[in-house]
Amino acid sequence: MxxxxxxxxxxxxxxxxxxxxxxxxxxxxxxxxxxxxxxxxxxxxxxxxxxxxxxxxxxxxxxxxxxxxxxxxxxxxxxxxxxxxxxxxxxxxxxxxxxxxxxxxxxxxxxxxxxxxxxxxxxxxxxxxxxxxxxxxxxxxSQTKKVDRNRDRALLVSVTTSTKKRAGESMDELAELVRSDDIVVLDTFIQRRDRINHKFILGKGKLGEIMLTALRLNANLLIFDQELNPSQVSSITDHTEIRVIDRTQLILDIFARRALSREGKLQIEMAQLKYLLPRLGRRDDALSRLTGGIGARGPGETKLEIDRRRINDRLSGLAKKLKKVSRERQQRRSRRRKKNLPVISLIGYTNAGKSTFLNTLTHSKILVEDKLFATLDPTSRRLRFPEDVEVIITDTVGFIRDLPPELLQAFKATLEELHEADILVHVIDVSNNRFPEQVRVVDQILRNLHLETLPCLRVLNKIDCIPPEYLLEQAALYQAIPVCALDSMTFDPFLQQARQLVLKKWN
Ligand SMILES: Nc1nc2c(ncn2[C@@H]2O[C@H](COP(=O)(O)OP(=O)(O)OP(=O)(O)O)[C@@H](O)[C@H]2O)c(=O)[nH]1
Ligand SMILES: [Mg+2]
Known part of the structure; x- marks a missing residue:
């Protein structure tokens, strides 16, 4: 031959x-x-x-x-x-x-x-x-790194203009997200640049190095800490066959796995489709190169148009269903309102300990996990303060830095419920060394949701994990009440202040 x-x-x-x-x-x-x-x-x-x-x-x-x-x-x-x-x-x-x-x-x-x-x-x-x-x-x-074959095995990549310290912190959070999605992290790469190239996220040399590591460690997934545009994605997938996703897709995936309520599921599907829609363009490219454009097409209509139309149909269907579900929720809510009890809403960065706090306060058993986004569906419980003041206390989905806008939009209905709160309690994980940044992020999201005018109590949680001097310093700095959400013995100062605030607002 x-x-x-x-x-x-x-x-x-x-x-x-x-x-x-x-x-x-x-x-x-x-x-x-x-x-x-x-x-x-x-x-x-x-x-x-x-x-x-x-x-x-x-x-x-x-x-x-x-x-x-x-x-x-x-x-x-x-x-x-x-x-x-x-x-x-x-x-x-x-x-x-x-x-x-x-x-x-x-x-x-x-x-x-x-x-x-x-x-x-x-x-x-x-x-x-x-x-x-x-x-x-x-x-x-690669036997030395024995991992479960059924789980995805990822290399984490960050291409960034920020400082080494910030890039490292962001990478740590990405690793926590990845772990929360049940994916194994095999290695991480941080590439600092003066400018990000909008066409090619990585140079060919660096990509080569990463692909070699992927081959040697048997990775099947690259996860980027930055949101990638379609052209950046195809600058990798055109040359290699490894799957590539970004932080936004990862967060959407976690949400999709964890949503339990019908409303939650609808909201996430909507967010995922909205993320996909503008990214369809390049896919069709790749597809037609493979199939030569044969099959799966109606007369005069490209595959891409069909996909677009299907997604748009599905989106409007979802919107209708969501409307119905949220009407039902509002009815439930107004029934609750009739009971005429003050509402306290727990908010805060994901994994801060909101659900744990609610559980200990009300002797409940809401799912608590050392994973990001353990709670997606809002939950309410009754709580009786000393001297017979009764309130409703609600738990919400955690916040995160650079929350994908599609997701924020999708959860708008749920988050709007926060407007019904009389008091917000901002739970902060003081044992996390990234907590000051997390507080800033939460405050910013509250402003975006126009919730900054509600009375807000700050709570420093997980005090069992830090030295007392450090706690004193931070509690003063953030004007926050210390608690250990696992231990109701630490709750007195919180209960007193919350009760006072409730009475002040309610009378
Ligand atoms: N050591 C310690 N761990 C805590 C404390 N409060 C919560 N945790 C742990 O922190 C992790 C997260 O707690 P969750 O209550 O699920 O946090 P969350 O704020 O509801 O998180 P999302 O629902 O994911 O937003 C769990 O592993 C808890 O056991 C505390 O006071 N001390
Ligand atoms: Mg929770």
Missing amino acids: AREICSLSVELGRQIGVLIDRSGRVIHVIVGDNKSILIPQLSQVRSSTGRLKGLRCVHTHLKGEDLTQDDLMDLLFLRLDLMAIIKVRKDGLPENLYAAHLVPRPVDGQDWVFLPPVPPTRQDQDIRHLITALEDEFSRT
Whole structure:
């Protein structure tokens, strides 16, 4: 076969390449120009269950050049079993075959090794043995990081203009979010830049480094700390097949997993679709490149338009259902109002301890977890203060920095319920070293929701985890009441102040 390809290649003056699977079958033929070939997206090609793609690329080089940097990048980005070139002589006959493959550990500082040149006819058997051995070696080297195969395994990436300290803190929070979504974190990369490129989120060199780590640690997901635009996403997915998501999608995913109430589920589906809609454009691109635009289309209508219309239909359907559900909620709420009790709403950054506080205050058993966004559905309980003042106390969804606007919009109805509160109690996790930033974020969200005029009591929670001197200092600084939400013995100062505020507002 090599002979035919070489003579055709010379005749056309173009490189010709073939993708060969492990049983030796040619599954794709590529015709390039005189200097390069462009390997198509292979995401739909299922050819191996191993770490490598299960495909090798063999192509012609017409001017006697060695494997190029681009060839090696393709080898890496597409996780090819092998990248090989055949140098073709002027008379159209094959010279030798030159090949390179990836290695689990760098050899002499290189991430790939070159095989000695061989006549092209003599490759097949040896190469198959070589690839089997390579797969074995790759899986053996990552045994040290044994992880559950069913869980996603991610590399976290931050490309940022902010300071090292802030980038690190933000990365820590991203890791907590990732953990809350039941994903394993394998490694993190922080790339600081003077400016962010709006087309390419990462340079090819850095992307190469990340892909190599992904291959060696067996990661299947890249999660970016920054929201990515469609062009930045495709600047990665055009070259590699690894899944890419950003922080917003991660938060949406956590919410989708955790929503229990019908209203919550509707709200999240809406937020996810709204996030998806402007990002559809590029997807169709990739799709039509793969399918050649055949199938799944009505006359005169592109696949993209159909998807858009479906999503828009679904969105208006959701909006209707939501309206109905929130009417029902309002009826419930006005029934509660008739009981004429003051309402205290607990608010605060996610994981601050709001639900724990409510549980201990009212002897309830709302789900409490050391995960972000444990609570999505608002819950109310009655609470009797000393001397028989009775109130309703409600728990809400936690806040977070850079809350996706789609999500804020979707939860607007739930959050608007906060307007009914007589008093807000802002629960702060003083044991978290990022808490000052978290307080700022919560105050800002309250302003955005026009809730800043409500009386608000600040509570410093988790005081069991910090030294007393530090607590004194911070309580004075934030004019906040210390509590340990796990221990009702610490609640007296809070109960007294809350009671006073209620009586003042209520009489
Ligand atoms: N040590 C200590 N841990 C606490 C305290 N209060 C809450 N926690 C822990 O903090 C974690 C989060 O508590 P939650 O009550 O779920 O926090 P939340 O504010 O409701 O969080 P979201 O619902 O996710 O917004 C849990 O692991 C709690 O056990 C406290 O006073 N001391
Ligand atoms: Mg909660």
